[in-house]
Amino acid sequence: MTYLNGEGPYSLNARARLLGRHLDIKRLGHLESLAINPLAVLIGEQGRAVLFRSGAVVLFNVDDGQTAAFIAELAPFIKDPLAQPEAEDLSILVDPGRTEGLERERLVLADADPARLQVVADILGKSVLLADQEARVALAFDRIEPLAEQMRRYGRGVNSADTLIRHIGEALAIQQAMVGRGEIGDKPEVIWERPDLERLFLSLEAEYEIRERQLALERKLALIHETAVTLLDLLQSKRSLRVEWYIVILIVIEIVLSLYELFGRGTGH
Known part of the structure; x- marks a missing residue:
């Protein structure tokens, strides 16, 4: 696993998943937070996750096993979970000596501090x-x-x-x-x-x-x-x-009945 903020250039992977229609962020106080708005938490020793009320979760430097375990941990706090979560992956190169931005199909970052990861997660979360x-x-x-x-x-x-x-x-x-x-x-x-x-x-x-x-x-x-x-x-x-039309018909019926009653009485006399 890559060590975030380590020496020299290194690569890491970002995984965005939309798990449901809503994630109850307020009930996640048990997680070790690194930053808020949006909430960024630590996974294991080097993994990071950024979570959104929309139900999106963006994972950095987290392997398949940790991803599955973390999503299972979030399950009780997901409203209307999706049977097939939307997904978006992004390769990231962290290199202080290069200009930040998208390069081919990967993103270059100057470092992997929580603020930068929050910005990347914001876009990936919105995309899914x-x-x-x-x-x-x-x-x-x-x-x-x-x-x-x-x-x-x-x-x-x-x-x-x-x-x-x-x-x-x-x-x-x-x-x-x-x-x-x-x-x-x-x-x-x-x-x-x-x-x-x-x-x-x-x-x-x-x-x-x-x-x-x-x-x-x-x-x-x-x-x-x-x-x-x-x-x-x-x-x-x-x-x-x-x-x-129903009202008109009822009025007509009432008039007909009234006339029938009137002329009926006259005929009787």
Whole structure:
């Protein structure tokens, strides 16, 4: 295993995993922390992990056995665990004599201090979260597209408000995951304390197209939401019209009965 902050250039591996929809950070006080916001902890003698409320965990210098054991340890604190966690791996070369940044398919860092690892973990954590949300949005599109096509062809939508409300709820849940827990559009707090790391952050953010992917998801979510709301409005209008017709029919029946009673009495006399 590579010793972090050792002498001379050395390599290490970063592994990002999205384990579930939410990780309860507040209940992880038993872990030995190296830094907070985001929480960085020690694994074994030389391993590091950075944890996020979004359910993402980024491991540095941790072997397969330690990875499996640590994920199992986190399991009780994961809400809505994913059957197939999203994954992202990155090779890192730590070399104080080279310029920081992406080089071919690996990242060069001046050193492996906790602040730098937090910045790298922030981007990798956002990347796996976005990958999960992209898959969810694709499924949502597949479900709502036939409804929009039905409206285009036949001029009517679905007959179930519950279906449309679920689509709206799914779009809102994805937005909450990205903006609330994932903080996709925000810089990590460590940047405010270490402005010298902003260049590294911006370089990684551009490489993983974090903002572009976020904007693309927001546009798709807006379309899903708008389609579902439009179909729901049509359904409610249809129901309102139907109720109005029921009222008209009842009024007509009442008038007919009144006239029958009136003329019936007159005929009796």
